[in-house]
Amino acid sequence: MDITLKDIQEARRCLKNIAYKTGLVHNTTFSEMAENNVYLKTENLQKTGSFKVRGAFNKIAHLSEKDKKNGVIASSAGNHAQGVAMAATAYKIKSTIVMPKHAPLSKIAATKSYGAEVVLHGDVYDEAYEKAREIQSKTGAVFVHPFNDLKVIAGQGTIGIEILEDLPDVDIIAVPIGGGGLISGIAVAAKSIKPDIKIIGVQTKNMPSMIQSISHNHITSVDSMPTIADGIAVKTPGELTFKIIKHYVDDIVTVDEDEIANAILLLLERAKVISEGAGAASIAAILNRLEHINNKKIVALVSGGNIDVNMLSRIIDKGLAKSGRKIFIDTLIQDRPGTLGILLNLMAETGANVLSIIHNRSTGDIPIGYAKVELELETADEEHVEKIKRLLSLKGYSFSLL
DSSP states (O other), X not given: OOOOHHHHHHHHHHTTTTSOOOOEEEOHHHHHHHTSEEXXXXXXXXXXXXTHHHHHHHHXXXXXXXXXXXXXXXXXXXXXXXXXXXXXXXXXXXXXXXXXXXXXXXXXXXXXXXXXXXXXXXXXXXXXXXXXXXXXXXXXXXXXXXXSOHXXXXXXXXXXXHHHHHOTTOOEEEEEOSXXXXXXXXXXXXXXXXXXXXXXXXXXXXXXXXXXXXXXXXXXXXOOOOOSOGGGOXXXXXXXXXXXXXXHXXXXXXXXXXXHHHHHHHHHHHSOOOOOHHHHHHHHXXXXXXXXXXXXXXXXXXXXXXXXXXXXXXXXXXXXXXXTSEEEEEEEXXXXXXXXXXXXXXXXXXXXXXXXXXXXXXXTTSXXXXXXXXXXXXXXXXXXXXXXXXXXXXXXXOEEEX
């Protein structure tokens, strides 16, 4: 391989007083759920809110003075963008970032705030990448690749050194994979220090480019599908990362959108950790794909916390509904005084909290003399929901859960 532990150690010296040494926190809830000892490596608390600042700073720090004068350009779904922008501004270098059109608004705003010029182009990372290369050919700026670059990989690998320092007897590290720069650096560092450690990569089922490439034994592009894990939505892996992963990584698993969303909610509620979709993928894998592993010390890399607030709100609502803690009931009542009050009193008897009411008598599907009522209720759990359903049936209501 073209990268060694020595390169990563040198990157760590370069990043001293720049990147935080983020915490490695044991979590009792996840440990009990997974029947392992689970630790969270909280890169969501890193500068710019993700691990990406490590690789970006290491790359830009090693540019020649001539290269620095030409400025830098990068393509990113958001986190690499912020890392490059922050590093470039620190070195007083002009930076241009090309981001997908549908990148989270929070990441676009943050990238601009760090001093970069932002260009929005394409629906996924790979289309933004092509645009960045086009701009680079015209401006002569240095392209800072988010994953297929040895200096970037070395910077990300410093996380592996930190994990082994804080937990020398760790058995497994679970790492999200997009283009593969993060897991490549961590795998080289961790395997060099502790050869018997297991490195498990995690991809979203909606964009499994690396697992497909490994399966086919050559770099493979996949069709893009929307995913809440936008930070690992990469259609085509890098050549460098493909080789490193093939050599160092023990296994790659995929998780679906619901599993990622549930992991985001669990991290928020049980660990008090705000994670974006990509960052939660490692926990989703530990809870849903590593059931065959028990009594091991597993580190879940929470790679970033830059999640759009609106997206987080939707995930919370969906998670509450799925776990029986929020329900929507659609029913008909007679259109006369007091009937709505009777229905609401029934809900109060069950202990449900009414969050919102829609009362409608005007649409064509509602019989004359009736009104349609939609209730949004806060409930305790699935058992509570069943109690409400039984009571409504007992009282003669025709209803449906939306």
